[in-house]
Amino acid sequence: MMHSILFCLCNVEVSLCVTLIVSSILRRYELASAESYFRQGDLGLSLKKFLAVEKHYADITEDQFDFHSYCLRKMTLRTYVEMLQFQDRLHSHAYFRKAAAGAIR
DSSP states (O other): OHHHHHHHHTTOOHHHHHHHHHHHHHHHHHHHHHHHHHHHTOHHHHHHHHHHHHHHHHHHHHHHHHHHHHHHHHTOHHHHHHHHHHHHHGGGSHHHHHHHHHHHO
16 A cells, blocks of 8 residues: 555555555455365466566556656655655565465475
């Protein structure tokens, strides 16, 4: 949720904030369905769903590149620093760790 808050604080379009929130909900669904497929023994679909969660995090990382130039252009340095701190913690998020551990299994 932190990434959606960062974008909203910088007055970026509301549609982008909604997209990021929906992405968060999708990560939860994909993680739960991946674990379900794993328990059922369908390893192919399980891996596909685990990797879909990882792709959401890769997309967030890519979006941060646009956010760098936006914050520097608008001189919103406090939000920029918060975004950098968020980026440092991005891959320690519980959903990412669960997806990575599931993909390794």
